[in-house]
Amino acid sequence: MGLFEHAGAVPPPHPRQEPRIEAPLTADGIAQVFEGCADFGRRTLYLNQDPTRPVEALFIVGQVRNERASDYVLRPLTQNRALGEAVDLDHAFDLLAKGGVYPLAVSVRDRADQVVFDLIDGWTALFFPGKNQVLTLMTATEEKRSVSSPENEPDVKGARDAFVESVRTNTSLVRRRLRAPSLKIKEHKVGRQSVTPVDVVYLDGIANPELAQEVGRRVSALDVDTLVMTGTLEQYLVDEASTAFPMTAYTERPDRFCAGLAEGRVGVLVDGIPMGWLFPATLDSFFRTGQDRSTNWAVASALSLVRWLCAFITLFLPGLYVAAVLYHPELIPQRLTQSIIAAKADVPFSTLGEVLVMLVAFEVLQEAGLRLPASIGQTVSILGGLVVGSAAVEAKLVSPAVLVIVAIAGIAGYTAPSQDFAGALRIWRFLTTLCAAVLGLVGLVLAGMGLVWRLAGLESFGVPYLTPFVTVGGQRVQRAPVLRRPLPWIKTRPGYLRGENRRNQG
């Protein structure tokens, strides 16, 4: 019994089966594939009501939109006189493929697995007796959550739409903003069981073609059972999965996604997940918000500075407090030192113990608030805040100074636009605090150096994680990492993306 799941005896890998479904290309063969599936439907129809010309219609209830199947497929099949006048079934097949039925998309399939996955996608398959080709017709339902406002990335001056679970809706949200035909959308199917559509999106002529190719290669090489969680994509696509720091930047805002594509990044959209990923991910991308480009450059720069400052506060403040109190009281003003001493006299725990307990309590409160329904979560947060806060101080369990320090550090962490990044900072905060408790300011500096060393070893699709603070390919990155210049001054796309066209304005 350990912290991590015990691997035990791992069976050897087995290659992915291609084609995935091996069955005869007949209605019975496909029905055999779906045996035991209550939602599988099958119906025999007569072309133009002629019993000598039967066809089999296969579909999956729930995946198909009933009106579309009835009006666009069943009605013309049974009532279109042209089909009755067809010379033979081949002629009727050709008529149907060329407009005899009314769905927007029609495909002629000659492999069973193509038909199976068309059916799963909500298409209707028409089988003609004795014919080794199948007509599949797009009758999929479009039931989905409607496009709504972004919940996690609000923007005062920005667009009000956010990605939804349907990848095709998401690509349309992107296409409406980037109307150039150079917007390429390459679809891959990922997951042996989920067979999830994953779209690689990029602007041809702007994004580095090698980067687009590499993202596509990694997506298509993904060989997992299911792709239904965000972590699956993030952890399999990145160069380094063992770090706590996020190696992918994601957004639920189409405008921000499009801005990334226009910058020369490559995006990934996954069916079933209402967000888009942008590659490569660099350190500065986790400190930008969608609002940065909407507001005045001076305001955006000031807010960006605040976010960077808060990152340092959340990372180092508890450690700095521990180091100053335990090793360097001369750093603290005398009156504050005296009040710390006076408050600490009644607390039975060590300074490090106090800080660690409060940091853990903060994490517990946050986790409890997240996991509970919103109404209960707020109550828990308020009650927990009161209990862990003033009550703990009154009970002499912690010093007021420790409470304030931990609260400032915790709240400062919430200013990070990326909560994944904030999570990594929270983990490192414990480490910096422990180092400070062992070696004082020296330990804090060593922890900071260790952090920089760790980050300097990370790369995202060949781009150093610390970009734009480091040179890329021996060249200095011409980009303000913290401040934002007025947009008319930013005439080029980031060089480290190695895009084909660096100029971004006339």
Next chain:
Amino acid sequence: MKKLWSVALGLSLLLCGCTPTAREPDQLDLVAVLGVDGGGPVILYGVGRGDTQQPVRAEAQGETFLSARERLPWSGERELALTNVEHLVVGPDADLAAVLYGILEDKELGASAHVWFSAKGAQELLEGGGDPVGQLELLLRQGVSSPTVIEVLAGLCDHGTAPLPRLYWTGEKLEAGEAVLWQQRVELEQGERMENWGD
């Protein structure tokens, strides 16, 4: 192997004895006033405020300022912290330049402490009346100017003199009289003591 080396290096660093010593704040008494008498041996008097607001007093003696300072670690059960010394009171026989250099060399003592002079010695001033810490703070608030350690040292280095406000008790009240001009020629390196003091 790499990890083993890292662990070994970390352990050797931690166990080498060079690591600083942690001091819990509730085990500290902050010395606010440091008195110095004598040029050799040197006698130090520390006065601070404990958590009960009662003055904490300690005394130590050594051949030099630094050796006396090393012997001033405790006041009863609590460790004396010289990290927040705000006032330095010197007696007439103190080797001021040596004391100032000692303060600069010490990793805890800061150079921003105010320097005062007591004609009857630091001991008489710090132990002879009421609360010297509160009275010295009151004098500063009343506008009595007092040079800092670094200002006095600069004056001695540049001109061989430095004005120090003279303190004396009037009942329970500490008064600052006319400043005395401390005369002592020092070089940038610790120099030879020229004279003691004079008006």
